[in-house]
Amino acid sequence: MRLIAFGDSMVAGAGDPDHLGWVGRALADRREITLYNLGVRRETSADIAARWPPEAKVRLTDVEPMRIVFSFGANDCHLEGGHPRVAPAESLKNAHAMLTGAGRLCPVLLVGPPPVVDPGVCARLEGLNEHLRTLAARLKVPFIDVLRPLMADGLFQAEAAAWDGAHPGAGGYQRMADLVAAHPAWRAFTGLD
Template sequence: MRILAFGDSFVIGAGDPDHLGWIGRALAGRREITLYNLGVRRETSADIAARWRAEALPRMVDHEPMRIVFSFGCNDCNLEDGALRVPTAKSLLNARAMLTEAARLAPVLMVGPPPTAEPDVVVRAEELNEHLKVLAARLQAPFIDVFRPLAADGLWVREAADWDGAHPGAAGYQRMADLVAAHPAWRTFTGVD
């Protein structure tokens, strides 16, 4: 099976000294899966929407099952010149387009944004997370909400605060990987169940 993972710095695992991030850890030991980690630091939903298809098509084959994962949102919620980098309504339009188009190519799954140690971003990201969850349900796309469990646990946010305010270290990424890997949608999506 091939899994294409599109997203931001959390997908790529920025800050992880082991360079695995949450998705590498969630797939640890799964030799039958080829992971294409296509996360790019600082990218918004608009950036990902502009590039995902061109990067997905060369990696897709007929002789092997394919899956597409999307995870983004925090960068949309950052302010730039006093305004959101991507307004919420546009983030949702981008997510709708990606999930709809990608589902025509392969099964899709979305992992919501994690919290950060930046209070203003946390409020906006939590709101966007809720909107993304509703959108995914309407599109019948599996959605894994990691925001609240990671915020409640505190490890992710503590590690992020100790480094750059957004990205955790190995333990934070492991915690997110554990949440994702245990989720029934992930287990079905990756062929565990």
Template structure:
């Protein structure tokens, strides 16, 4: 039996908040890349520092020596936000990149492959500018470590479906159509091939 386990760590976008189908992009990826055992470990509202502070504790019970195991990280959206519109971001670029760097280095020490999905837009112009900055910083970080990375912010900011669904919802999270688009960006951005090679 092919036991492929992929642990998806992140925030509300990983958890699939706003998706009427209840599966978000992680569930869609799992369906498209079966057989696969996905563990959705997204927690709404968490920053990269919070996600990266808990991931190892949550990972260990789900790992097995006889299984093929890997990690997908998608953080940064909450780093870019303040508590209210007009507030400054919760984390600096340096804090965000340091948290992700430490996480990727720890995953490498465990000799398990990792993939990083960049943060989606969050619906406020000033915060989305920080999302753009984080996208570039994370891409540079991943390139320096040979970690596959897919940026999603710019194409989603250009997507009428994503923007309209987010505006009709809570302002940040899309509905089913937006998650469909995010899924295709992630799969076509390298995750499909990366999963197939596990």
């Protein structure tokens, strides 16, 4: 199986001293899966929506099963000039385009955004997370909510606070990976169930 992961620095695993991030950790010991981690730092949903089609196209094959996972949102919710970098309605429009476009190619899964340290960004993330959950349900795309469990746990944000305010270390990424890997949608998506 080939799994393409599109997203931002959280997908890329920025801050992880082991350079695995949550995606690499969620696929630990899964040698039958070829991972293409295409997370890019500072990218918003608009950036990802623009780049995913050509980047996916060169990695698609008929020889083995394909999967595409998306995860984004924190950069959309950061303020720039007093406004979110991407307005919530535009974030949802981008998400809709990505999920429907990729869904025509292969199975797709959406992992919600993880928290950051800034409470204002987290408040906007909570709203976006709910809208993404609703959109995914309407499109019949599996959705994994990591925001609330990671906020309740505290380790993800504590590690982020100790580094750059956004990205955790190995422990935080492992917690996120554990949430994702244990989720029935991920297990079905990656062929475990």
